[in-house]
Amino acid sequence: MRDDMFKVIVERPRWGARHAASPKLKRMPHADTKHIGLKRHVRIGAPYTKMLNENLAPLLRYLRRQRGRYWDAVFSEICASLDTGSTVKMHVRQHIEDFVLTRISIGRGGEWMFEGQVLGRKGQWFRRRELFVDPRDGILKDMKQLETWLAAGQIHGKGGLR
Numbered sequence: 001m002r003d004d005m006f007k008v009i010v011e012r013p014r015w016g017a018r019h020a021a022s023p024k025l026k027r028m029p030h031a032d033t034k035h036i037g038l039k040r041h042v043r044i045g046a047p048y049t050k051m052l053n054e055n056l057a058p059l060l061r062y063l064r065r066q067r068g069r070y071w072d073a074v075f076s077e078i079c080a081s082l083d084t085g086s087t088v089k090m091h092v093r094q095h096i097e098d099f100v101l102t103r104i105s106i107g108r109g110g111e112w113m114f115e116g117q118v119l120g121r122k123g124q125w126f127r128r129r130e131l132f133v134d135p136r137d138g139i140l141k142d143m144k145q146l147e148t149w150l151a152a153g154q155i156h157g158k159g160g161l162r
Contacts, residue, residue, distance in 0.1 A: 001062055001077045056095055063099050063131055063140075071102065071133040071140050100140070101132040112150075120150035 066074045078096065082089040096102075105113050112119045112135065132146050133139070 001081050003081050054092075054095070056098070059092065059095060060099055060130070063096070067131065067140055067142055069140055070138050071100075072138060074140055098127075099130055101129045101143070101146075104132060104135045106135055119146070 063074070075096075078093065082093050084090050084093075101114060103114060104119070107113045107118065128143075130143055131140055132143050134141050
């Protein structure tokens with residue numbers, strides 16, 4: 001992984017207004033207000049907002065290239081360049097879960113579960129991710145493979161395939 005990955009991802013102009021109106025207590029609708037909390041201050045006095053604009057494509061490309069490798073090795077490389085000492089780097093690490101389904105577990109009956117829900121049940125909705133970590137061997141794999149297994153009913157008993 002590139003050493004400057006966090007710069008590639010984060011350094012991009014922010015969306016939104018270039019300035020925010022100067023909120024003053026004298027402009028408040030209630031003239032007798034002497035103190036205002038921060039959340040209310042922002043909601044009432046600063047209608048212009050700025051939003052982050054992150055370029056996550058380099059992170060996604062890196063994760064796609066790592067298919068077939070052990071997740072622990074991939075995550076170790078990510079952690080080596082994106083340590084927790086920086087807020088920006090930590091924020092980039094949090095986006096990993098937007099692309100990789102990492103916490104799949106195997107239930108008592110052998111069913112594959114994510115956050116207490118059995119994978120593959122009809123009517124369930126999960127945020128779409130492109131990759132997953134196979135709980136049997138810890139290898140990063142393409143989500144299409146998991147969807148194929150679930151659709152065919154091949155995941156059965158003790159977490160194995162039929």
